Amino acid sequence: MSFPDRLRETERTAFHLEMRDSYTPTDPTYLAWKRGEQPDFQAVFQPWADLVREATSRGVTMRRARIVSEPVTDYIKFEHATTTMNLDAGEEVRWLPRRRASDIALPGNDFWILDGQLVRFGHFSGDGEVLGEEWTEEPVVAGLCAAAFVAVWERAIPHEDFKV
Template identity: 75%
Template sequence: MASFPERLRTTQRTAFHLEMRDSYTPDDPTYLSWKRGEQLDVMEVYRPWVDMVREVVARGVVVRRARIVSEPVTDYIRFEHAVTSMNIAAGEEVRWLPRRHASNIALPGNDFWVLDDTLVRFGHFSGDGEILSEEWTEDPAVARLCVSAFDTVWERAIPHEDYKI
């Protein structure tokens, strides 16, 4: 089975990601460095991601990321907000939706990526945010749910440059 990077590299039109957790990978060295107040060169730290997204966007693929967040935000979300300049520089569009504005949106139970409106990758995490596994599906009903959820979140969400924490 192809890896996520391989599948993203073959995407033709759209790739979008919905994040709904308030904390991820609490032992991530980059996050811990940021928490200690150390200066980070996020473009270098995330170079493989930046290069891959730039390659995909250069082919005309629209890459979007939306984050549903609790307010006041957690330290991890502060970190994500601080390093999102890397996502933007790579060519992603990023928006933020305060959780209180998502109450009436039908959302899948897990974070997901949708590639070309048909292929869905769910990420499964432990309660404290550790990555456990991923699950892929091409079930049309699941893809429609994820596309609908993402589109609704995107419409309501605040562009990164306007979201202040």
């Protein structure tokens, strides 16, 4: 089952923790933004925005936390510049400088945790290309991810207050 299908089955919460400083470096939208162009972000992100609106209209709380190095990379600047679309769709987004995460037990990979039980790990190459995903409902793993997300969320800075 695909991630969108699983999100459509989510009833209460969908939390996402991102811990990389670069993703998909060959993404055409990112590369255009990096060249100083103004891509049609709305068109690119519309499918995601529609999915988020669908989930939040059912009462699902969607939160995204990003642990980032400082100074931030160009890719993080790109994410920061486009995060208003996440917010407009209904996601809450916070940022945590990596130096403030040193005492938090974190899984080795970015993850989504749906309804506190179903975990989707994202696997990436060293330069940020997508390699695949892995799903688990192992209670110990879900507990680690849930605790990590809560710890990060409590310390993280709301998007509107985080400056890049």
